[in-house]
Amino acid sequence: MDKVASALGAPLSRESGESLSDQIVRAVAARIDDRHLRSGARMPSIRQFAKAHGVSAFTVVNSYDRLVAMGYLESRRGAGFFVRERAPLAPERKPAEASALGRPLDVVWLIRNLFRQAPPQFSPGSGVLPAEWLAGPAVSNALRAIGRQNSHGLLAYGTPAGFLPLRQQLQRKLAELEIAAGPDQIVTTVGVTQAVDLVARELCQSGDAVFVDDPGWFLMFGSLSMQGLKVIGIPRLADGPDIAQLAALAAQHKPRLYIITSVLHNPSSTSLSAAKAFQVLRLAQEHGFTIVEDDVYCDLHPGAPTQPVTRLAALDQLQQVIYLGGFSKSMSANLRVGFIATSRERAQRLTDRKMLSTLTTSELTERVVYKILSEGVYRKHADRLRARLDAARPKALREIEAVGLRVPTAPPAGLFVWADAGRDTNVLAERAMAEGILLAPGSLFSPSQLPSTFMRLNIAALGEPTVWRFLQRELDRQP
Known part of the structure; x- marks a missing residue:
């Protein structure tokens, strides 16, 4: 078999439904993986390969370029394409193997496992909706529409404070929540995670006390601690914080910030009562x-009017x-x-701090979110999401209690x-x-762990x- 034929190993098919380029890439990669094409071997020239097949x-050219990008070939100027020497990949550990390493359970443990490649149905401890519940079609349509527009605006840095039409759309969204904020009072961020980080760096110095809900959002605890801040948990009750504890700890520690989730608190999906909201502000x-x-x-x-809630910012x-918001939990x-x-003054300072950190945020993603919000697609999507969660919640609560778990406060909404x-x-x-099942233990939701x-x-x-079945079996055991 000559060099051209041995590079492919089998004839190409024009009836298979697979593109010719895909067939070439798959076949050449297989020949290299199987050691039929050795490291350093020179590939047929583009003209030879094209004529032979x-x-x-x-x-x-397209096939060779893809094989270069995949690490199978390397291109040498003036000499052609050669099979690249490939280092063996470390085998991926299975969940059971990772557990056997004895790593202690902490925030990093949970985050690592949230990103493992496992079916979502085996991750009841995850903090996100399944992909099929999210706004996939809307995001795809928005990306295609934006791709057809003039590309010059997508190639430069974005606006430091964020894509202006999106900030104008967010002004209208906030107005519906009875929060008055102009576009110059809004700064876009890389999710709420960056928003918390920017605010803490702007308002706090190392050693300052920061109050958080306990239980609360675990990722924030680690982020704040890495800034040298003293993270103190405020006990969270069904209707908001324990006010007596908040007052006593505030007098003792003189905190700079209190980071609180008023609506659909994570992890309990409870919301702040109006009475508690006024007390927190006082x-x-x-x-x-x-x-x-x-x-x-x-x-x-x-x-409102189904389940009225009180927001501190309102x-x-x-x-x-x-006020911090975002779309990662409900859109993508x-x-x-x-x-x-x-x-306005603080928004300008936060914009300056954002520029020093990341220059700007991605205008491409902000344009996608703006398009989905401004065309009314998102409102319908959010309605469907809530309806789907409302349909799943009663059954989930029945099964949770049937296996022996107790739910002190059954949430009327949320995830x-x-x-x-x-x-x-x-x-x-x-x-x-x-x-191979991911649970989220309560220790990770407290600053004390x-x-x-x-x-x-x-x-x-x-x-x-x-x-x-796992939960039933384990909860039937004697503690």
Whole structure:
């Protein structure tokens, strides 16, 4: 077999439905993987390959370029294409193997496992909706429409504060929540995660105290601690923080910030009552701390008149409250578009800090979000999401209680259930991981990370019978 034929190993098919370029790439890669083409071997020239297989030179160039990008070939100027020496890839550990390493359960443990390549139905501890629930078609349509527009605007840096039409659209969105904020009071961010980071760096210095919900959003605890801040948990009750504890701890620690989720608190999906909201604002004024209101789950709540809720930013109108929002939980996690709404002066300082950190955020993703919001697609999508969660919640709650878990406060909306297993859920999570199931133990949702009998469950990821069988078996054991 000559050099040209041996490069491919089999004739190309024009009836298979697979493109000629795909066939070439697949066949050549297989020949290299099987060691039929050795490292350093010279590939046929583009002209030779095209003539021998009856394809165009363009098809061969495209195929060779893809093989270079995949690491199978290398291009040497003036000499042609050669088989690249490929280092063996380390085998991927299975979940059970990773668990056997004995890594302690901490925030990094959960984040690592949230990003593992596992079916979502085996991740009842995850914090996101399944991909098929999100706005995939709307995102795809928006990307195609934006791709047909003049590309010059997509090739330069974006506007430091964020894509202006999106900020104008966010002004209208906030107005519906009774929060008055002009476009110059809004700064876009890479999700709420960056928003928290920017605000903390702007308002705090190393050693300052920052209050958070306990339980609360675990990722934030690690981020704030890495800035040298003293993270202190405020006990979270069904209707908001424990006011007596908040008052006592504020007098003791003089915090700079209190980061709180008013609507659909993570992990309990409970919301702040109006009475508690007024008390929190009163204490903020009395002790001089700034409130950071994280409302990333905003669009999963039906709002008035079905279930009226109180937002601190609506009561305060961005005087002592900084409002954070985003679309990763309800539209697409991959777009990573969040925003900060605050006073004009603070928005300008945060924009300067954002420029020093990342220059600008991606205008491409911001244009996608703007298009989806401005064309009315998102409102219908959010309605469908809430309806789907409402349909799944009663069944999930029945099954949760049937296996022996207790839910002190059944949430009327949202994604999560905060369930009491009556035993250390760190142990439960380790046993689950050994069977390829991701649970989120309660210890990770507290700044103290002390053992907890609670765990967070995602009602959109509770359809797998294997998960229920595991929970039933483990909870039937003696603690």
